[in-house]
Amino acid sequence: MDRKKLIVLLEVALMVALAVILDLITLFRMPFGGSVTLSMLPIIVIAYRRGVKAGVTTGFLFGLANLMFGPYVVHWVQAVLEYPVAFAAVGLAGIFAFQEKLSVKKKYLYLSAGIALAVFLRFTAHFTAGIIWFGEFAPEGTPVAVYSFLYNLSYLGPTFVLLLIVMILFARAGKRVLHPEA
Numbered sequence: 001m002d003r004k005k006l007i008v009l010l011e012v013a014l015m016v017a018l019a020v021i022l023d024l025i026t027l028f029r030m031p032f033g034g035s036v037t038l039s040m041l042p043i044i045v046i047a048y049r050r051g052v053k054a055g056v057t058t059g060f061l062f063g064l065a066n067l068m069f070g071p072y073v074v075h076w077v078q079a080v081l082e083y084p085v086a087f088a089a090v091g092l093a094g095i096f097a098f099q100e101k102l103s104v105k106k107k108y109l110y111l112s113a114g115i116a117l118a119v120f121l122r123f124t125a126h127f128t129a130g131i132i133w134f135g136e137f138a139p140e141g142t143p144v145a146v147y148s149f150l151y152n153l154s155y156l157g158p159t160f161v162l163l164l165i166v167m168i169l170f171a172r173a174g175k176r177v178l179h180p181e182a
Contacts, residue, residue, distance in 0.1 A: 008054055011180075012057055012058050015046045015058045018041075019039045019043060019058070020066070022038040022039045022042065025038070025060075031154075032154060033151060033154075034151060034152065035043060037159070038162065039062070040083050040090050043055060043090045043168075044118055047059075047092070048114065049093030050180070052071070052097075053094075054091070056089075056094075059089065060084050060087065063083040066083050067083040071083060074133050074134075082129045089122060089125060090122055093117055095114065100175045111167050115163050118162070123152050123156045125147075131145055131148045145181040164171070
């Protein structure tokens with residue numbers, strides 16, 4: 001195995017471990033359920049540093065790890081959709097990886113687009129699972145789709161804002177966070 005592949009493999013492993021740790025730290029819980037964490041941050045960072053393949057791999061592995069540590073499973077398809085698939089999709093933020101030579105305005109645009117895509121794809125997985133498997137939790141008279149939409153938006157909306165702030169700070173902090181030397 002060449003040196004660069006080994007470094008990428010090590011970074012993926014470290015980012016999965018960091019995502020697991022960050023998932024254990026709940027920043028705040030939403031009133032109707034769901035919690036805001038920074039668990040998506042390492043997946044997005046590796047997607048920008050090393051590309052889509054590394055990002056999707058990191059997300060998939062984190063989804064499997066998350067599935068092992070206290071999952072809420074009602075059906076095996078729901079488990080696959082809400083854990084490995086939802087988090088693997090977060091790694092697609094790497095589609096918007098950029099060169100460090102871009103203007104600050106374009107960097108922020110690329111960061112916003114990648115994070116928006118990541119959160120949207122994760123939202124879509126959870127929204128779909130909510131409609132199919134969690135409709136009984138909807139208050140009487142509330143359509144299941146509306147309930148699932150509001151429930152998932154209530155914690156993924158603040159997560160999006162938080163991720164965007166942190167990633168912009170990372171982009172401003174220095175080139176090595178999002179652009180590796182090796």
